[in-house]
Amino acid sequence: MxxxxxxxxxxxxxxxxxxxxxxxxxxxxxxxxxxxxxxxxxxxxxxxxxxxxxxxxxxxxxxxxxxxxxxxxxxxxxxxxxxxxxxxGPSAFDTALNSGLLGWVSAKLPFFAEREPRIKRGKRVLIGGAWDRADPLREQRFIALAKGRIRFTSLTCAEAAVSLWANVASHAAFAEKGLALLRSETQAIESSLAATAQLAQTHPQD
Known part of the structure; x- marks a missing residue:
């Protein structure tokens, strides 16, 4: 572009x-x-x-x-x-971000990214969420975007979480949302397994 x-x-x-x-x-x-x-x-x-x-x-x-x-x-x-x-009100991007694990792995969101890849494998380094209107640096990033100093790319949240980021704190804050979803899913699965075991003890099959 x-x-x-x-x-x-x-x-x-x-x-x-x-x-x-x-x-x-x-x-x-x-x-x-x-x-x-x-x-x-x-x-x-x-x-x-x-x-x-x-x-x-x-x-x-x-x-x-x-x-x-x-x-x-x-x-x-x-x-x-x-x-x-x-x-x-919340945008479609906000809704996708907060729609649970399915949205995390399937919905594409726009991210600001560095213009050129830093490593030999060609991974672009992410800077932040381009939809995040609460980001105090968003206006400055639009200036940089308009001047061609950075770009934006569409990724799923899962893809973004395993990408490289320019800022450790920003990456950690974003990744924690995904980790929290995984913990919640893990707890739900473990709870169901425990309930199944209890059902089997209470009402054993003939």
Missing amino acids: APPEEIKGPEANALPDSATLPAELAALYLCISPAQLADLRKSKRPEGRTGSNSNPSVIRPVEGGAAGPKDPVLYQLGTLREYAKAHP
Whole structure:
């Protein structure tokens, strides 16, 4: 993914509202898929009229941002922030993360990752969860992402937990969620085995 040139301004703790993001990064910023963002762009009011920027369920791209069909659709960051404030609930990524062991091993989540692999086997080093809106460094990482200094990759939580990370504490905090799920599953299995043994003692089969 080539770094977009629309992001301007000095590197700081937050991007300005006037900054623009291409659709792929805008969707990532909102913790939704590009397809969901495209649907929001086409959303209409109940009476059939196209919505406006005052409608919090509609996200309008920057007018004139795409001169041709191959030009990227751009979104102003201020518009994305307004939408995020109007929809503060958990994202699909949050739901997947908290959906138990099945979600841990099957659902793909976006992670920030270093641009180049550090080791010969080609493993990319993860930096953190790109959907984690509580991360105080998230805005800075979007600046780095837009400038091509880092990238994002989609992994299951299980894949991320066994990956290399740039920060030991971040890796440990994330991995603990998976370890807790495994402990819970192990305890459930052991409890069922004990219950089966007790059933066999109380009601032995003929």
